[in-house]
Amino acid sequence: MAPEPLLATRAQQAFIATITIQAIAVLVLVGLVFHKIDDNVDLHQTRYKTVPCYLALFALGELFELLMAFDALRLRNIIQLFGILIFHLCLVVFAALQIHQTNTALIKIPNVDCAVNFVFANCEGPGTLWNEIRPLLIAAPCIIGGSWLFMIFFIKQLYSEFGWAIFHVVGANPKMKTMYQWYQIMICLLKFDFFFFGAVTMQLLIVVLQHNSAEFGVTIAAIPVVLVLLVLCGLAAQREIKAIMIISLVMMPAALSYCVYKLVRMYSAASSGQYLTTRATLTTFTIVAFILLLGTFIVGVRCFTEFDRGLLNSKVHSVPASRPPPKSYNSGGNMTAKDSTSGIPLGPRISIE
Template sequence: MAIEPLLASRAQKAFIITISFQAVVVLVMIAIVFRLVEDEVTFTGGYKTLPCYLALFALAEIFELFMAFDALRMRNVIQLIGILLFHLALIVFSALQVRQTRTALVKFSDADCAESFDEVNCDGPGSLWRRVEPYLIVTPCVIAASWLSILFCTKQLYEEFGWAIFHVVGANPKMKTMYQWYQIMICFLKFDFFFFTGVTMQLLIVVLSRNSAEFAITIIAIPIVLILLGLCGVAVQREIKWIMTISLVMMLAAESYLSLFHGIQLKTRPTDLILVYKLVRFYEPASRAQYATTRATLTIFTIVAFLLLFATFAVGLRCFADFEKGLMESKVHGQSYTPVKNDVKMQVLNGDSIPALSDKPNYLPSGDSAGMGQPQGSYLGGSALGQRISIE
């Protein structure tokens, strides 16, 4: 069975087309909402939720499209499953934004609006909220419909990529398990990038003041964390132990750097976790109003980012334990779409031409690490064939 080239199979094409179509529709809906609001209000205070919403969805759709192409290129089944889960998260996020956008736009109570109707700040026929609401509702519906389509495609791709992985690491169960942990690690690092960027984007656009120390610390942390994720990916692929060690230590620091800053600021223990501190900040009375228009999404992003980074650290330890066990060749060179080939020669036996495997078949670069790289003798390498008897 030959390995299908990139985007050659029907399932791969359907997978990419579905995600691309969904991305276009969603971005158009959000752009319409942004334009309708921009014509009526200035993006200050609670209205900053709207540009943040557009920026997050633009990032999410571009990120998902990149992840889809990358999963097909790498034949990464784990990443396909991650995309399905990420798609579910987009459905939840888009549904939450309907309520949060209403919170940002509708500032007057029904009683106040009954006395003096304001088109921008009230909820009623002809109001700004009623004009943008249909476009906001379309978004989760489109994402949910596309999820069903990519779920069907993922099932077919799972069967297709299972054969490809066999060509990368062979039939050795231990090698297959180690390779799967490696795929999980790489997938986690990519999602770490998105959720970290999502949290910092919301903090910088909606919450933090440009004159605050927390704003400066967040800006400084962005390139540091991105470099950390990139180096960790290189280290786990190339099995560079000292870089991997530094990356794992820095992951723990990344989980606690904000808590260290706030711990000093609030005179509490600097070992308090960022998750606990941030969740308290979102809901405590002193700072509740500051997070009013983005509290729900910030809560979800913070929890997911924290748990995902912690899971990345744990899987990183598992991958570190698999270093120097013969998997590096598969990780570095085993992602090519070059199928396994055998040189075919025609041999003439008793007047009939039949194909025969050569004595030196070609293997994928990863074959040596899986115990399959040594040239195996062909079927003609043993005793000579006797006279063939035709059944025709």
């Protein structure tokens, strides 16, 4: 049976349209903020680098969410759709934190007394840069939050639409169904690990680390290593390759330790100053990355214990086929199938009796 076409239903089309429209609207708002700030301050100064970092992260986040949505609809993966809902809430929090961080970057500058020397870019109140960009910054989390409510409505419809997918892949065995669901959670976590690791790394490289520092070089070197590790972990979970899975699980505690190390660096007296303008979002992203990695490790151990239990074929061939057309009976008692688009009976089936 052929795979079901992508975006074949109104619920799928509306879900993708909601994500696309809000992404365009928010990126336009963020672009306007960036343009206004770029016209009035030197973005090469360390304290102002939070603005291009903000724009880059939002562009990356919106693109990632759209790709994840298409992937979830292609795989008929309701677990990944719920993951997208949680990720969308993270975007709301990130957009809200940027209001505070942009204010910190522009306004809270030592030796600037607005009562004595008014500076358009570094003072508050009417006729200032902050007064112009604040409504744009506030509108971003409002739009993302509003679109989240629409996404909940459409995912509820998709939940009913995709309810048959796991049954099609693994059959009616409850144990196989449970094992397959944990495998789906594992793969979903790995995908979000990919984004949050990239987000933390991007903030460190753009805003915090000096290009001539040893930590900058280590961070650059770690990027391909971690990304390859995540890909191999997903491949090992799917193909049930025990050696690679063990290596991946052993490496995850090291990544967790790195997250703890960065959190300590952000708030220690010796290094807290360099994290000033991006501490809020960097802390949030690092904590989320830590929680995701910890969850991935725990779920990964569970999945590893379920290797060689008959799920391999279902994992490898996990894209559900098209839903069978509804069945009905004609006046003679013979079963007929209706065309899924027109509702016209295809004709009586041959009865073997």
